[in-house]
Amino acid sequence: MKLATLKDGSRDGQLIVVSRDLKTAQIADGIAPTLQRALDDWNFIAPQLEQMYNQLNSGRGSNTFDFDPKNCMAPLPRAFQWADGSSYVNHVELVRKARNAEMPDSFWHDPLMYQGGSDDFIGPNDDIVLGSEEWGIDFESEVAVITDDVPMGVKVQHAAEHIRLLMLVNDVSLRNLIPAELAKGFGFFQSKPASSFSPVAVTPDELGDAWKDGKVHLPLRSTWNGVQVGQPNAGVDMVFSFPQLITHLCKTRKARAGSIVGSGTVSNKDSAKGYSCIAEKRALEMIAGGEPQTPFMKFGDTIKIEMLDKNGKSIFGAIDQSITEPEA
């Protein structure tokens, strides 16, 4: 099924069920007020939402309305956990190579993961408001899963059972703040502002054959200022599957219902597939010609991130947003 969160003036919005074709929707009001509440009691709530979803798809929904992503918040407008992996090691290797840094061999075996901030996510069509172009504004197109309660020490073979929903993410990054911040040794903080999510979150069954081995085997399309710049397959060159990332997350802690785990910037070794973040394009330019050519994003730039199924239909709806300055 497909779920979204409608703007209603509240902090967590209103949970809605969205039809498979993303055309109509229905308020899940009698079932669960918010997506977090549904995740808190998933085994009880999900079958009721599923029933509503089936009725909606068969044209038997009641009080349905046209689905408009502009009216959506992120599926979880605020979450209790956002842990972002870096599973496409090719991407990490390229970025390092561009600055003549060797990548430790361990990066192929031990996942990189950073703790993200999760109190203020951005809706799929809402502006990305940032204080300065000098920060080096970049998008990062990713896939993410939402889990239920996961015990500490979960094994990889059990981790997949805890994946309840999938989404797309724009993990906005401020490239010019990263070097100084990472040099301090405590990881990303100011360089990773609020992230944006796709209009809908979907259950794994919506992906059909494309959901296999804990990976999504479909191209992720990034369109920057109207030009498609990347379409790498998210199932190719993903060194750590989502179950492996969840196992990494839970080595020393539990993850509670509604935890979001990201794939990291999707990247294929085949550079003809383009890029899911400008930093990677610049790294390729550095390697080829000694200096980067492509500038980072400017105020007014747009970024669209979408994934189509085998029939060309959008699965998650599109993240489609602009970079803007704060109001004076």
Next chain:
Amino acid sequence: MKLATLKDGSRDGQLIVVSRDLKTAQIADGIAPTLQRALDDWNFIAPQLEQMYNQLNSGRGSNTFDFDPKNCMAPLPRAFQWADGSSYVNHVELVRKARNAEMPDSFWHDPLMYQGGSDDFIGPNDDIVLGSEEWGIDFESEVAVITDDVPMGVKVQHAAEHIRLLMLVNDVSLRNLIPAELAKGFGFFQSKPASSFSPVAVTPDELGDAWKDGKVHLPLRSTWNGVQVGQPNAGVDMVFSFPQLITHLCKTRKARAGSIVGSGTVSNKDSAKGYSCIAEKRALEMIAGGEPQTPFMKFGDTIKIEMLDKNGKSIFGAIDQSITEPEA
């Protein structure tokens, strides 16, 4: 006023108002079900809680009951934001000196802050369950504030207005996992498992004169296995005040209501004040004798963290807990 969260089987618990002397309590049921809900609408909710608090302190509360920290969850059992600073730069310098690493001068001017996980906090008397003693289990005694909504780019002179509550924290750390994790460059993750918080969160006015310049000017007492090992003054040698930490947090993002901001391990230059984490004790031993003497925590160890007012009364109640193995 003083607020706590009662275990009631739910994920967020039940908000209660606690008397100043920590002896009696009253359910805030008619006002706000949870602390997060109170923070979401603080200006409307807080005066009602304040009224209940005044009645409770004057013996005019209704349906009051004995307050028992054992029945408490963390004031926010799960939160949307946990950002931990490292304001006692003396501590950072000592730990670095012990491994012959110079500390950059910038550490005195630009706060260190890491993004913590916030989906699963530990109650004040609940066990700290960890998989292995080999991880190098350590406590870190800290002070933390909870904010309301803070705008991006907030200036230091306005940041103090956003502090609604204060708590004590045990920022549990796994020392033997830290070197390899920080070497990967993405900051702490597995080395920072769930943190514990004091039984009650208090409004700044409860601290009286001790709340000054955005710092808490009182000793923070750490008692390990029944022996008091530290009593540094949290107002001394705190290089970055809480307003400065909030400004750092909000440079490129908003912080939403219920954001928790930690001070970092409290540490005074006067080593007679003892230590708030074992790593610091071991660093002093390294500097003095070439190798650390004090081992990290073992299963069964206890740690108590408390702050008394000028009259010797506990302000926040005590974090008082044991390290335990997972059940087989």
